[in-house]
Amino acid sequence: MNSRELMRAAMLRQPTERIPTMPQICHDTPVRIFAAEDGRDWIDGMRRCLEQPAAIYDYVIRLVRKIGADGLRLFVKPEAMRIRRVKDDLFALDDKTGERVGRIDLLGGGGVIADKPEPPIETLAEARARLETMVQGYRDEKIAILRQARERVPDLFVASSPIGITMNTYATLRGRVQAMLDFYDRPAFVSAVMELQAEAAIRSAEKLLGAGIDCFYIGDPSSSGSLISPQHFERFCMPAYRMFCRHFKSRDILMYMHICGNSRLILEMMANSGVNTVEPLDPLGGVSVAEAKQRIGHKVALMGGVNTLTLFMGTPEEVRNEAIQKCREGGPQGYVLAAGDMVPPETPLENLQALVDVATKSLWR
Secondary structure, X not given: OOHHHHHHHHHOOOOOOOOOEOOOXXXXXXXXXXXXXXXXXXXXXXXXXXXXXXXXXXHHHHHXXXXXXXXXXXXXXXXXXXXXXXXXXXEEEOOOOOOEEEEEOOOOOOOEEEOXXXXXXXXXXXXXXXHHHHHHOOOHHHHHHHHHHHHOOOOOEEEEOOOOOOHHHHHHHHOHHHHHHHHHHOHHHHHHHHHHHHHHHHHHHHHHHHHOOOEEEEEEOOHHHHHOOHHHHHHHHHHHHHHHXXXXXXXXXXXXXXXXXXXXXXXXXXXXXXXXXXEOOOHHHOOOHHHHHXXXXXXXXXXXXXXXXXXXXXXXXXXXXXHHHHHHHHOOOOEEEOEXXXXXXXXXXXXXXXXXXXHHOOOOO
């Protein structure tokens, strides 16, 4: 089996000759790792990715190839931005006026923190309009560029993501505080917007199929696992996930669900959503690979579990030992070795290599 076949078999809980690995690498990690080699500091590297978004694919593919991982995530690239650097800060500018519109979050993935955020939606019509704008971001030319990036790694497993389905997107539409209050003040509105989000996610995912990807990455950051109750997750989030998974059940596409933070209380619901794999099994959120294997490993594959603080602050030996432990807990089949969330931007190359080597060299045996 090549890497692509290994990943697919593992996510289907089929026997494999070794455990595959797909660290959650975003472009800010290789930007830092390759800064000295490229003759620019990492902030200029981030600026390049904002001004020329196709460079994001270059950085991620370059690092994945260097460490020998089996899979990677390639997302639809954002719009190019006009950027100004002031010392160690980057600011987004209006294309026409040159006026500042926001600050770049250099510690959180490179998104824009807008000076004037969009006002919260109040009606379903406003929700539809905002979601339609998100779907339109998956334009044919962007899908074509994603496909070109995918074709550069034909032997590797590639996951990509439609627009968000549940709490993260809902909080974007309503504001995080108001989103929480809506559970009690406007529950019918929450459910209706979640359904609209699922419909929009399906439409954007249909476009993604044209890029030749292997897997949909769906889910939420820690708001679903740590900031809302299991009862709220079941009532408001699960219907949207099930709707999405049902739509693609008969298609030749895999799906995995990412909910970081404390997903321990909702593992069974995640496994019953219709996805093939549950991740990232964040130990900082109290999730154990061994417990997840016992509780849901007979239904879905598992991915993740290596502490991101170990990756960031530990030694290669500490990373190696922890990765070996996770492989023994999650393997020998139906498990993909990965970090317990996004690989921290400042992770040393040798630590990332230590994690990958445990899988590719079967050191856990």
